[in-house]
Amino acid sequence: MKILADKNLPLVKELFSPFGDLSLISGRDIKNENLVGVDALVVRSTTEVSKNLLTNTSLKFVGTATSGIDHISVDELTKRGIYFADAKGCNANAVSDYCLSAVATIFGDKISAGHILKFGIIGNGSIGSKLSGKIKALNWETLICDPPQKDKDTEFFESVSYEPLQHLSSCDVISVHVPLTTSGKYPTKNLIDKTFLNSLSDKTVLINTSRGGVVDEESLLDSLNQNSQLISVIDVWSGEPFCNQQLVEKSFIATPHIAGYSGKAKKTASIKIFKEFCRCFNFDFSEVASPHLKLENIPVRRDSIKFSDAINQVLPIMDFSSEFKSLLRNSEKKDRASIFDTLRLKLSGRYEFCEYVAPKKLGQKETEFLFAAGFKS
Template sequence: MKPAPLKIVADENIPALQTLFAPLGELHTRPGRAICRDDLLDADVLLVRSVTPVNRALLQGTSVRFVGTATIGTDHIDLAALTELGIGFSSAPGCNADAVVEYVLSVLLHLAEEQGFDLWGRSVGIVGVGNVGSRLATRLQALGIRTLLCDPPRQRSLSVDEAARFCSLEQLLSEADIVSLHTPLTHSGEDATWHLLQAETLAMLQPGSILINAGRGPVIDNRALLELLQQRDDLTLVLDVWENEPAVNPALAAHVKIATPHIAGYSLEGKLRGTWMLYQAWCAFSGVRVQQSFAQLLPLAEVAEMRLTEKAGLLPPVRMLYDPFRDDRALRASLGVPEQQQKVAFDQLRKQYPIRREFSALTLQLPTDQQSIFKALGFPVADAKK
């Protein structure tokens, strides 16, 4: 008797599903927030993004034997339930880390130009030094910008010499001019990050500092943040994630300098890499030979080269690839309507997000003596053509 074909249920917003997974069996796509147990009764594989809570109630009694999330974070996945149910699992750690790093770098360069400050005269505190935070630190340090690192569980796992590079959250908040959050979301234990920044810790932010959250929304108590912003007008806020998303508090957004709809990691490379990592994981889980390469998925960039003059500065090539104020305008245009409409608009902004390429897609032609700083930023460089 011929075995039933593999049935794959997937969030419709995961890219390259047709290319990578349709050849493996029957592919059924659904809106991520709408995936339910009935969809999975006879499914073998479930592929999700961060908007689908995956727990015992969703999976028990179904035929699902493998779950994959095309995201770095796993706070929407009940890992204990998967283990107890004997279901295989894979996430995509690091898939969009470079995209988030470049979101932060772009934000900083845009704000430095708009507010007229020297980024090299500031110190950047990075809270959470995993895939994203460590890469952000590497680029900032290569640029010669002072960084402070805070990650207690990671610090405890290091040697004494390596751990000395880290500091407490209190020290970071008391010294950093810029604070960038990149922690996972955890709710219990000594290293819980839910409301890591609440009224007491938010009050430690230095006068005139910049706070960026491109990690998980509930790491900041948004109510306490709004109360602080109503009392202090010296802070600059950049929020890509929100405590109750897809709902965005319009009152909070009004105090935020750059407000975006959870798209910091939405580069084309990052999204395709996430799907590719799940494809590799499924092949390993099922014993199927990998048939396709990541390079086959990635198209050529619309603009692949750019020549810079000596006085161009760092911002022009960054702005060509990504301008965070474009996403800010799009999100603000969706506010001021009833909450349910606003939630739908938030998801639509993510679903219909325009193609955005990473710095690696644009080769810069410039004089040899200017190449090191652009390499540190993350661009491929070549000698300027005569």
């Protein structure tokens, strides 16, 4: 059996090499000619699995170690009878950590003072629901918008506060967690458009960790230029690995698609795809993957640490943003895609909040925030 995989997937050699002839290359370099005689393909979001890629191949399995699948032509895989697997939900904790780190960075003083935020979540799938659970643990007001899920499961929404999109415009924070879709009853391309942006309250924080293209970048840039109090936190970009340089500069926090890039999330995704690979080919994976999921138990340095410092030690989101902005600002346009990918790889593998022990001697509200976010006591 021949297996081709993205070389940047964690555990890929340990998991897949015992089951076939494994070749590893960069995800962006995977082309149709690389798939001659290949039975299984394992990718990340950097590989576009399209009709052109699949033409005249003998693939039996395609797996992507990502939650989003807008880079995969699922219809084409179905048409060809190719087994498909994704890693939906594996990065839910990591993305939640990123969002809460941004919130703590922006609202640290208000959180310390017990201020209750109004939080809007667009998309209540595996990531959105994970984040909303943590927000609800803080007793903050939470508004959720997810029309497709409401259509599918009306009983589910009896336990949440479902609102149409326009009702979220009064929230202090709006966090986007939807797939990028261009068809169907509820397409999400440019979901966050000029009309919605113009309706936002002053000092609204808009966080996008879903996919580039869900937010209309030109409209967001116009809004940021017109409303100096609007705060954007952007981790995903249209046309990655290229991104809108002006939007990078205008965003309060800008990062190269790293929200879901924790070590635990990446390993969990690889293991999930490996298990689906085994199911496809009737291999016995038994307990081969279990040793790789051991969580750490890391103390945050110094007992009397400030709340903002505790978050910054664990996920220094402002440092990540500053480095990203600086590297792009001082580069030529032709080098920016490489900078995006290199920095993304460099910033991957971080620990999650659930692997840290919260510092003592913090205020009650600060401690409540850390525990709700997932820190250990």
